[in-house]
Structure formats: structure tokens, C-alpha cells
Amino acid sequence: MSDPVNSIAEWLRMILSSWGLSEGLITVILGVLGVVILASFVLIVDIMLVWIERKIVARFQDRFGPNRVGPYGVLQPIADVIKLLIKEDIMPNGADKFIFNIAPIIALAAVLLLWAVVPLAPTIIGADINVAVLYVVAIGSLGTLAIIMAGWASNNKYALLGAFRTVALLIAYEVPMIIALLVPVLLARSMGMQTIVAAQSTWYIFVVPLAAVILFISSIAELGRTPFDISEAESEIVAGFHIEYTGMKFGLFYAGELLHALTVSALISTLFLGGWRGPFVDQVPILGPVYLFIKSFFVYYLIMWIRYSFPRVRIDQMLGFNWKFLTPLALCLLIVVAILDKLLVGTSQAVYVLVMLGANLMIVWATVLILRKYARVERKRIGEERPVAVPPDTESSELVGQE
Amino acid sequence: MLNDWIFIGIFLLLAPIFPALALLIPRLIAPRKPNPLKTETYECGIETYGETWVQFKVQYYIFALVFLIFDIEIVFLFPWAVAFDQLSMFAVLEGVLFIMILVAGLFYIWRKGVLEWV
Amino acid sequence: MTVLQVIFLITAVVTLGGAVLVVTVRNLIHAALWLILTLFGVAVMYGLLSATFFTVIQVVIYIGAIAILMIFAIMLTRRVKQEAGSSVNKGWWLAGLMSLVLFTALVWMFSTWSGFQTTLPVMPANVDMVKVLGTALVSPNGYVIPFEIASVLLLAALIGAVVVAWERKS
Numbered sequence: 001m002s003d004p005v006n007s008i009a010e011w012l013r014m015i016l017s018s019w020g021l022s023e024g025l026i027t028v029i030l031g032v033l034g035v036v037i038l039a040s041f042v043l044i045v046d047i048m049l050v051w052i053e054r055k056i057v058a059r060f061q062d063r064f065g066p067n068r069v070g071p072y073g074v075l076q077p078i079a080d081v082i083k084l085l086i087k088e089d090i091m092p093n094g095a096d097k098f099i100f101n102i103a104p105i106i107a108l109a110a111v112l113l114l115w116a117v118v119p120l121a122p123t124i125i126g127a128d129i130n131v132a133v134l135y136v137v138a139i140g141s142l143g144t145l146a147i148i149m150a151g152w153a154s155n156n157k158y159a160l161l162g163a164f165r166t167v168a169l170l171i172a173y174e175v176p177m178i179i180a181l182l183v184p185v186l187l188a189r190s191m192g193m194q195t196i197v198a199a200q201s202t203w204y205i206f207v208v209p210l211a212a213v214i215l216f217i218s219s220i221a222e223l224g225r226t227p228f229d230i231s232e233a234e235s236e237i238v239a240g241f242h243i244e245y246t247g248m249k250f251g252l253f254y255a256g257e258l259l260h261a262l263t264v265s266a267l268i269s270t271l272f273l274g275g276w277r278g279p280f281v282d283q284v285p286i287l288g289p290v291y292l293f294i295k296s297f298f299v300y301y302l303i304m305w306i307r308y309s310f311p312r313v314r315i316d317q318m319l320g321f322n323w324k325f326l327t328p329l330a331l332c333l334l335i336v337v338a339i340l341d342k343l344l345v346g347t348s349q350a351v352y353v354l355v356m357l358g359a360n361l362m363i364v365w366a367t368v369l370i371l372r373k374y375a376r377v378e379r380k381r382i383g384e385e386r387p388v389a390v391p392p393d394t395e396s397s398e399l400v401g402q403e
Numbered sequence: 404m405l406n407d408w409i410f411i412g413i414f415l416l417l418a419p420i421f422p423a424l425a426l427l428i429p430r431l432i433a434p435r436k437p438n439p440l441k442t443e444t445y446e447c448g449i450e451t452y453g454e455t456w457v458q459f460k461v462q463y464y465i466f467a468l469v470f471l472i473f474d475i476e477i478v479f480l481f482p483w484a485v486a487f488d489q490l491s492m493f494a495v496l497e498g499v500l501f502i503m504i505l506v507a508g509l510f511y512i513w514r515k516g517v518l519e520w521v
Numbered sequence: 522m523t524v525l526q527v528i529f530l531i532t533a534v535v536t537l538g539g540a541v542l543v544v545t546v547r548n549l550i551h552a553a554l555w556l557i558l559t560l561f562g563v564a565v566m567y568g569l570l571s572a573t574f575f576t577v578i579q580v581v582i583y584i585g586a587i588a589i590l591m592i593f594a595i596m597l598t599r600r601v602k603q604e605a606g607s608s609v610n611k612g613w614w615l616a617g618l619m620s621l622v623l624f625t626a627l628v629w630m631f632s633t634w635s636g637f638q639t640t641l642p643v644m645p646a647n648v649d650m651v652k653v654l655g656t657a658l659v660s661p662n663g664y665v666i667p668f669e670i671a672s673v674l675l676l677a678a679l680i681g682a683v684v685v686a687w688e689r690k691s
Contacts (some may be wrong), residue, residue, distance in 0.1 A: 175466075475675060487655075
């Protein structure tokens with residue numbers, strides 16, 4: 001019983017073939033069953049995420065969070081779902097009905113599709129395709145499309161502006177994200193997720209920590225979370241592209257965003273933190289998903305921590321940061337990793353890890369030096385004497401007081 | 404391999420059904436009472452002024468173009484990275500040359516001031 | 522009629538239908554969205570041919586970058602939401618005749634092409650096609666010169682686009 005998923009699948013396959021169904025039909029039926037179970041599991045975790053997010057943001061802000069509905073507020077998400085379901089669905093004037101309705105469906109479906117390639121255990125994975133990393137990027141771009149559709153179909157100036165600014169931000173941060181995804185592919189020599197996890201005898205975060213950091217920062221921007229949440233900045237663009245969405249449609253966008261954060265955490269854990277790797281996982285494969293979720297929740301906690309500690313960054317600062325800092329840094333890291341990997345062929349594992357780690361730290365150190373020089377120049381430019389208002393001298397204020 | 408893609412095909416067909424079901428339930432139980440005031444477009448409390456479709460800056464297009472060029476470049480590098488074991492140092496340096504040509508392009512547009520968002 | 526053939530037929534109908542709708546629909550944004558459906562159909566075609574790398578590349582580049590670029594370009598034009606007037610111009614019968622001639626010529630040429638009868642080379646079973654592609658792209662006997670020229674071409678596209686589209690703020 002150490003691998004219940006595959007044992008149940010085999011047993012079902014035996015039963016179905018004993019009924020006389022053809023091989024292909026059995027595969028399709030088992031596939032449908034697998035899809036339904038995976039999607040339901042993921043959506044239930046998504047509902048729990050609402051509670052986790054609200055409790056943790058409350059603790060960061062030194063308050064309680066939901067604690068009325070059920071013990072410790074655990075049933076709060078159910079109350080939220082019921083509220084969203086019974087709210088009226090308002091379609092704004094002049095909205096493009098079909099696109100207005102499909103945009104939230106595509107937004108959530110795109111996030112669900114990402115779970116097809118996440119390896120849950122050495123033997124449990126939805127689809128172990130050999131181009132999984134690029135599949136992740138492709139599905140991400142479908143999510144971007146949903147935002148354009150939502151912004152355009154709302155027939156609202158703010159929605160349109162918000163949607164296009166969001167999309168400009170998302171496509172900008174895809175470049176360092178794809179480069180940072182290329183680094184584990186290069187180290188593992190394959191784009192398939194199971195192969196990358198199997199190749200991580202030392203977790204890649206100890207081999208190329210800079211790539212993990214770049215992927216982490218780009219993913220936060222891709223999720224649209226603070227400090228990059230220009231798409232939902234209430235004070236600036238009044239809720240952005242989902243301004244005209246009410247009820248469950250808004251709920252789908254919101255749930256999709258939370259689930260996207262967890263999915264991205266799962267992907268970062270798979271690529272850099274060793275995925276399902278942990279003690280005893282080869283003998284008892286069912287421990288695989290447990291380890292994966294522990295690591296994913298750790299990364300998700302980091303994302304939330306950053307969200308509730310940092311102020312928002314301006315759009316031109318965000319784009320400048322991406323094109324002038326992250327992209328050259330990521331490309332430089334890629335070149336260094338590629339050349340070093342070829343030079344270190346045949347050395348032992350320990351030497352390899354230490355040299356790579358050392359190279360990463362040297363790149364970080366060089367970057368910090370360049371930034372300090374640039375900051376010194378900027379500070380000198382800004383810190384020149386500027387005319388300031390001079391306070392009134394004391395004699396005249398005494399005169400005023402005597403009045 | 405084909406089994407994996409069949410799984411993804413099934414997922415592609417079934418994934419939109421879950422959110423669609425979630426949207427079907429409000430259609431059955433939520434109230435629907437549209438009136439002209441409710442369905443007005445939102446514009447910070449005032450009536451809408453002018454066309455909805457405001458003209459955009461050309462900067463959006465430039466950024467999308469720069470993204471396109473770099474996207475294609477990185478996609479070229481994926482097979483190079485996957486085949487890394489069978490490559491000689493010379494082939495690795497060819498890939499590095501590929502990257503450097505486009506880094507030169509990035510540097511050019513940076514210095515030209517194209518990457519400002521004002 | 523195997524399952525693969527059925528899937529191919531459905532994909533072909535969707536792709537061609539989407540393509541027809543791209544050129545006949547009046548609303549520009551709708552045309553862009555039908556184009557995205559057509560590109561997705563082409564991606565599925567690549568998948569049916571077992572070129573799975575190109576399936577994902579098609580979605581990443583065409584739908585994720587080029588379609589978005591087109592939508593941004595549509596947004597830059599002011600007040601051109603709908604094309605007014607008739608969709609066909611005065612010389613439509615001549616265009617229709619030439620398309621028919623071209624179509625007949627292509628069908629005849631393909632029907633006499635020997636390529637449909639050649640057997641494909643058999644690939645060894647567990648070969649990762651992406652690895653083969655990668656080796657071919659940078660091997661001196663392979664496609665390394667087109668690979669490097671592609672990067673120069675991309676650089677030219679980048680600089681050309683900046684020259685054409687960007688206006689210096691004075």
C-alpha cells in the first residue's frame with residue numbers, strides 16, 4: 001500500500017479490461033478519472049488557501065483574522081464561496097458578452113493545466129512529457145491572454161489601461177523567468193520534470209542559488225503580487241482589469257491568483273528544492289506529495305512574507321528593473337553556468353557544487369559592487385544643494401505671539 | 404509518450420469545465436435584476452466621458468517587440484541546453500556567441516533610451 | 522477511421538474555420554482572437570505529428586508573443602474598432618478566379634508528388650528529439666551557420682523595429 005495511486009490505477013485497469021473494453025478506451029477513461037481527481041484535489045487546496053492567506057496576513061498585521069466561522073475561522077472560505085455564488089452577476093453596458101464570460105474561465109483553467117506536469121512522487125505524475133518546462137511557459141502565456149480578454153471586454157477605460165499595463169509587466173518579466181528556468185534544464189540536461197528532480201542529488205538551490213532568486217523575483221512579478229501588483233493597485237488603477245467583474249467571476253480571478261501562487265511555489269520547489277525528494281521516499285512513494293507540499297508551502301510563505309512587507313513599486317521602476325538589471329544578470333549567469341559546466345566535466349560532485357556556488361556568489365558580489373558604484377553616482381547627482389524653504393526668524397514670530 | 408499527451412489533451416478539454424460549473428451555479432440561484440444605473444460603466448463615480456478606447460503610447464508596442472525578440476532567442480537556447488552532454492566546448496562557445504550578439508542589441512537599445520517608460 | 526484521424530479532422534476544421542473567420546469578421550479584436558484559435562489549432566497539428574517541442578514553441582512564441590504584439594498594434598490605432606462598408610471590393614470575381622486557379626494547380630501538384638509514398642526513416646525508440654535538435658543546431662556539420670545568422674537576423678529585427686517605431690522625445 002505504499003503507492004496507492006498506481007495500485008488503484010492497475011486494479012481499475014484490470015477490471016475495465018475484464019469487461020472487454022479496448023486498450024485505448026481504458027487509457028482514456030483512466031485519464032479522465034486522473035484529471036478529475038487531480039483538478040478536484042487542487043481546487044480543494046485552493047479553497048483552503050483563502051483561509052491560510054487571510055490568517056497569515058492578519059498575523060503580519062498584528063490582528064486576528066477570521067475567527068468567527070468555525071474553530072479558528074476554518075470555515076471562512078466556505079462562507080466566502082457561498083457569498084460569491086449568490087451575488088448578482090452584472091454585465092456592464094456595451095461589454096462583449098462572450099469574451100467577458102470566458103475570460104475568468106480561461107484564467108482559472110490555465111492555472112489548473114499547470115498541475116498536469118508537476119511530479120508529485122517518483123511514480124505519480126500527470127503527464128511526464130519531455131518538454132515540461134516549456135509547457136509551463138506556454139500555459140503562462142495563455143493566462144496573459146485571459147487578462148487581455150478581461151480588460152478589453154469590460155468596455156471600461158480603467159480596465160483597458162490596467163489590463164495593458166499588467167500585460168506589459170507580465171511579458172517583460174517572462175524573459176528573466178525563462179532564462180532562470182533554462183538553468184536547471186541545462187544542469188539536468190532535460191526539460192522533463194521527473195528527470196530534473198531525479199538529477200538533484202544535491203538540490204539545485206545550493207548549486208545555482210542566483211537562478212533560484214531570479215526565478216523567485218520574476219515569478220512574484222508574474223503573479224501580480226506586491227511589490228509588483230500594479231494591476232490591482234486600488235489607489236492607482238482602481239482594481240485594474242477585473243473592475244467590472246462581480247460575484248463568482250471575480251471569485252474565479254481571485255481563486256486563480258491564489259492557486260497560481262501555490263502552483264508557482266510547487267514549480268520552484270520542483271526545480272530548485274528537489275521536489276518530492278526526502279528521506280524514505282523511494283520505499284514509500286506516498287510521502288512524495290507530502291514533501292512537495294511542505295516545500296511549496298514554505299516558498300508560498302516566503303511569497304506572502306514579501307507581499308506584506310514591501311511597498312509597491314512604480315511601473316517604470318518595475319520595467320527598468322527588469323530590462324536593465326534582471327535580464328542582463330540572468331544572461332550573464334547563464335553564460336557563466338554553461339562555460340563552467342563544460343569546464344568541470346569529470347570532477348567529483350563536491351568540487352562541482354562548490355565551484356558553481358562560488359561562481360554564483362562572485363556574480364552576486366560583482367553585481368553589488370556595480371550597484372554601489374551606480375548608487376554613489378546617483379546619490380551625488382541627487383544630493384546637490386537645492387533651495388529649501390527657510391523658517392522665519394525668531395523676532396517676527398515673537399511679534400506674532402504678542403498679538 | 405503518446406499517453407502523456409493524451410492526458411494533456413483530456414486535461415485541456417476538461418479544465419475549463421470546472422470554472423464553467425462554478426459559473427453555472429450563480430446562473431441558477433443568484434438574482435438577476437439589471438437596471439440602467441447598475442449596468443453603467445464605472446468611472447470613479449462620474450458619468451463616462453469620451454470613448455472607451457483611449458489611444459495608447461507606442462511604448463507598449465516597443466516593449467512587446469523587445470520581448471518577442473528575446474523570447475525567440477531563449478527558445479533557440481533550449482535545445483542547446485538539453486543537448487549539453489554531447490556538445491564540445493566549441494559548441495558551448497557558439498551558444499555563448501549567440502547570446503552575446505543579442506546582449507549587444509539590448510545594450511544598444513538601452514543606450515538609445517528606448518527602455519524608458521515615460 | 523482511427524482516433525488520430527478523427528482528431529486530425531476536428532483540428533483541421535477548427536483551424537481552417539478560424540482562419541476564415543479571421544479575415545471575414547468585422548471587429549478587429551475578434552479577428553485577433555480567432556487568429557489565436559487558428560494558431561492553437563496549428564500547435565495541435567504539430568502535436569499530432571509527434572513534434573511535441575514545436576507544439577509548445579508554437580504556443581509560447583506565436584500565441585504568447587506575436588498575438589500579443591498584434592493586439593498591442595491594434596490598440597495603437599485609434600477609432601478603427603470596426604471596419605465599415607462592404608468586405609469585398611469591386612474586383613472580387615477576378616480574385617476568386619485566380620484563387621481557384623491557384624488551388625487547382627496546388628492540388629494537381631500535390632497529387633503527383635512522390636513524397637506521399639516515401640517511407641519515413643525509422644527513429645530509434647528512446648531518442649529524445651530535442652537532444653537531436655540541439656546537437657544539430659550547433660554542430661559544424663549541422664546547422665550552426667544558420668543558427669548564428671538567426672541571431673544576427675534577430676538583432677537586425679530589433680534595431681530595425683526601434684528605428685521604425687520609436688520616436689525620440691525631444
